[in-house]
Amino acid sequence: MADRLLNTVLQYYQDVHDAARTEQIIGTTAHLLAQLSNPLNLGILTSQLLTARAIWHNPDGLRTSIRIISIYNTAASRVREQEKEKNAGIGLRGGGGLHCEDWVRAVVKGADDRSRRWQHLLVLTGALMGMENDDRRSLTAAMRNTLENAIVTAANLALETHVQDGHLAAASTVMALNFAFPLLSEFNRSQVNCNALLPIIVRTITTDEGFRDGQFLEAIARDISGTLDTVLNWPANSLSFRALQAMDQRPLMGNMGPLSKLAGFAVSQAQDTGAVLAAQQELLNFTGTLLNLWRSLPFSDVDPALEAAKLSSETAQTTWPALWQLLRKLLFGVVAILQAIVSRSLLDPVMINERTAPAISSKSLHILRNLSFISSHGGNNAFQVYTFTYMASIDVISRHPPACEMYLAETRPQAPVMLPSQHCQRTLDLFFLNLAEHLPLSLSTNACENLVLEPALAYISHDGPMTRTIVELFEAAHSAILSVLSCPQHSPLTVRMAPFYILKLFESFPRHISPRQFRLAFKTVMQIVSPPFPVAAINPDLSETLLELLRHYMANASTEPLPATLDAETGQAGTQQAEDLLSYQSSLALALVDSLPYLPLPIVEDWLAIAAQALNEIEDPGLREPVKRRFLDILVSGEMDVERAAIGVNWWGTRGGRESVILGRTSESLMMSGAIGPERSSHL
Structure with a gap:
């Protein structure tokens, strides 16, 4: 019968048929592979299948190849089950009766x-999977090793002839x-020709069977109707959406995670460093094209905070989520490969030298920048592989000042610097500021002044509506400025810019930044302009000048509780507990208290008293309590060094500090009648 x-099947192989x-x-072939008992017939069937016009005349891309693997995987599993039943005395139930190893030998001979x-x-892959997947152990160690060797040999020979064999091959x-790959031993894995595999796997992922060089975005652009002034609509019945769904269902797309790991293995094992550098260049070209295509989409201008208002309901519920899933x-696939490249660049002598290392790290950062429109959306960059790749690239490029300047010059916002209206450009600027x-x-x-401060100052001068992205940009700009001001070698610049920055800080608060952000920024500046930083030697009065400025703003500060402010750290408008409610006045008082551990020694006691006075000027007990709690924490938590702590202890015990903070009585009430208080002059 078989x-x-x-x-009959061999006759059908000769012609092309309908689907x-x-x-x-194909189904009959799988049945025969498990039922035939003559090894010669198995070999003939395999040989004919691999040349059958019915299968290969109009191949359905990778699906045809997956079917061949599946046929042999299924047949091998059935043969294994038949042998297991035979050994258990259950009977063959119509099976072919071949032992697993005999079946494998017959199939291998058919691959002629x-x-x-x-x-x-x-x-060979299908046979190995059917026999050994899920830890089945159907073959002896010798036979399994032989089969693994055959797979590696066939793969290496196929890699050598892939140009002649075509893209499908x-x-x-x-x-x-x-x-x-998961079934191969470490030794057999090491025998794969990774020099040839690496460029092929990267091109496969980025081109037709993978992400099609981003051309799916071009098709989407043609099907979008509406404008940002109205509502954007990308219908679910459009050709581009159906094409997107079909692309996402391709075999390679469903295996992107394991494929990225295989590419990472090829990166680490390739003998030719040039192949690794070429793979990085391929990723750079691909992501650059992707970014340009994304910019051409109307979707690129949609701020995530405004999606509900800018997208039609069909788009928001159906097509938009599918696009972001892809x-x-x-993002995950490209970054996984890039992480392997960056890891190798830290160890490979050819890649770590002074000439090559900055170029590699610069390209890696360009790739991440090109993907920033994805990584900045919805926390997509919050995974360990991305963080390592980003931070390691920064670590390498930071050792080469010319490369740093060149990268920042290439990616800085165009002059004159102003807040861009396009959301896509804002994400690029956010990447720039975070890196800077x-x-x-x-x-x-x-x-620093031209490449960091100038773009950052443009953002902290923003006076428009605040969305999550704008808040992130605002905080990134402040962080970049503080990073420059805190560098000892830039002390002359710090002396010149610190007062101007503090004024900008006061202009931003409380409308654009939260109390937490304001306090952190002010405290950082106070630390920068106080000993032992060089700025304190250049301008000894600068720290007290800034404190006087803070005190000046406190004089007319509002006592009304502040509304919840959008905070990039939490990503939402925080809801504060009743005891944590703050007013503009109490926030400034907290900033003053936060600065106490960093003040020059001669003025610590004076400003302890002024801080206590500022505390007592807060009339609302609910608003005063957080300041009082923070004041006490500063005194006992160890934030002050030994010398400042000694001054604090003395002030607390003998200078009226305890009475001022706990009882709300000023130090003047503790002086003898006729005592002369210390005179202070303003540094404003």
């Missing part, structure tokens, strides 16, 4: 010279290796 069915008949032929090496790889080789998959925060120690003072 022999007659074999003859239904082709599926029937009539077919291509990449087709052999499909058969290359993609099929990558996919088969991806399936077989983009996240793209890490580089002032490596930059000259002029470079």
Whole structure:
């Protein structure tokens, strides 16, 4: 019966059929592979299958290759079950009766010279998966090692001839290796020709069988109707959305995680460093094209905070989430490969030298910048692989000042610097500012002023509506400025810019930044302009001048509780507990208290008394309590060094500090009648 069915199938192999008949032929082939008892017939069936016009005349891309792997995987599993039943005395139930190893030998012999090496790889991979997947252990160690060797040999030969064999051959080789890789021993993995595999796997991921060089975005742009002034609509019945769904359902897309790991292995094991550098350049070209295509989409101007108002309900509920699911998959795949490249660049002597290292780190940062429109959306960059890649690249480039200046000059916002209206450009500027925060120690003072301070000051001068993205930009700009001001080698610039920055800080608060952000920024500046920083030697009065400015603003500060402010740290308008409610006045008082551990020694006692006075000027007990609690915490928590703590103890015990803070009585009430108090002069 099986022999007659074999003859029928072999006849059907010779012609091209419709889809239904082709599926029937494939199903019958899988049945025969498990039922035939003659090894010669198994070899003939395999040999004919790999050259059958019915299968290969109009191949359905990678799906055809996946079917071949699946056929042999299924057949091998059935043969294994039949042998297991036979050994248990249950009977063959119509099976072929071949032992697992005999079946494997017969199938391997069928992968002959009539077919291509990449087709052999499909058969061998399916056989290995069916016999050994899920820790089945159906083969002896010797036979399994032989089969693994055959897979690696077929893969290497296929990699050598992929240009002649075509794109399908290359993609099929990558996919088969991806399936077989977890089952290969460490030794056999090491025998894979990673020099040839790496460029093929990167191109496979980025081109037709993968993300199609981002061309799906171009198709989407043609199907979007409406404008940002109205509502954008991308219908679910559009050709571009159906194409997006079809692309996302391709075999390679469903295996992007394992494929990225395989690419990472190829990066780490490639003998030719040039292949690794070429792979990085391929990723740079791909992400650059992707960014340009995204910019052409009307969607690129949609701020996430305004999606509900800018997108139609169909788009927001159906097509938009599907697009971002695909983009996240793209981000994770590319960054996983890039992480392997960055890791190797830290160890490879060819990549870590003074000439190559800055170029590699610069390209890595350019790739991450190109992907920032994805990574900045919804916390998509919050995964360990991204963080390592980003921080390691910064660490390398920061050791090369010329490379730092060149990168910042290439990516800085265009002059004249102003807040861009396009959301996509804002994400690029956010990436720039976050990166610039890490580089002032490596930059000259002029470079810091031109490449960091100038763009950052433009953002902290923003006076428009605040969204989550604007808040993040605002905080990034403040952080970049503080990073420059805190560098000792830029002290002359700090002396010149600190008062101006503090004024900008007061202009921003409380409308654009939260009390937490204001206190952190003011405290940082006070630390920068106080000993032992060089700024204190250049301008000893600067710290007290800034405190006087703070005190000046406190004189007319509002006592009304502040509304909840959008905070980039939490990503939302925080709801404060009743005891944590703050007013403009109490926030300034907290900033003063926060600054006490950093003041020059001669003025610590004076400003302890002034801080206590500011505390007592807060009339509302609910608003005064957080300031009082923070004041006490400063005195006992160890934030002050030994000398300042000694001054604090003396002030608390003998200078009326305890009475001022606890009882609300000023130090003047503790003086003898006729005593002369210390005179203070303003530094404003």
